[in-house]
Amino acid sequence: MNQPRLLRLWRQMPKRRTAAITVVAVSLVAITAVVRSAESDHTTRIVIGSSTTDDESTATGQQAGDPPVILPGRPGESSEVRPGSDVVIDPPQYNAVDTWYVQMMIPHHTQAVQMAALAAERTDHVGVRAFADRIRASQAAEITVLKSWLAARDLPAGDHDHDTMPGMQTEQAIRELAAARGAGFDSRFVAMMTAHHEGAIEMSERVLTGGSDLAIEELATSIAAEQTVEISRMQELLVS
Incomplete structure (x- = not known):
């Protein structure tokens, strides 16, 4: 191999390395976008044939430099x-079980x-009083969250038969x-x-198997876990 040819190869190597690095970088960005999309419970839609101008893209927050997204194909088809500007993320969905x-x-x-x-005015047991205060604080806060969830979706409070609710x-x-x-009072309380908590756990388990809203899933999981622990604590109060 003569010297001019070696010189040409040497000069081309940085360009090739730069091109390779660029390909790897783009691939990593695409993979990251897919992983983040898969971790969310949102529905991905593709906007085809968009004629958005540069000014419109800037107004909507979709820049020309948005990273690419890999969309898996159907069985037997390639990805x-x-x-990224062609992909639109729909808001989280909920169903009738979540609303119920x-x-x-x-x-x-x-x-x-x-x-x-x-x-507050009926027990002499310090532990029972403290436990009751805890229930008032935690469940009052959860009521606020639940009401906000309905309001955000323009849903009514509902008109269910409360006597048929578990617990x-x-x-x-x-x-x-x-x-x-x-x-x-202590023993009756x-x-x-306890029966009331068991009913809440039953309702939470029902929405965890039939609901679709992520926020409600997290809340129901928390309620079921917390009230399961509280049932055990209430039993301990009677023997302390």
């Missing part, structure tokens, strides 16, 4: 690489808060709890709140 859960859980939590409020206590049972004092 397709499209500009939120509409039912609001009155369900409301009754728990009302029962817990009775403890809901009758008006007569609430009156008897309000009339109790001391140890009698623990029994009623």
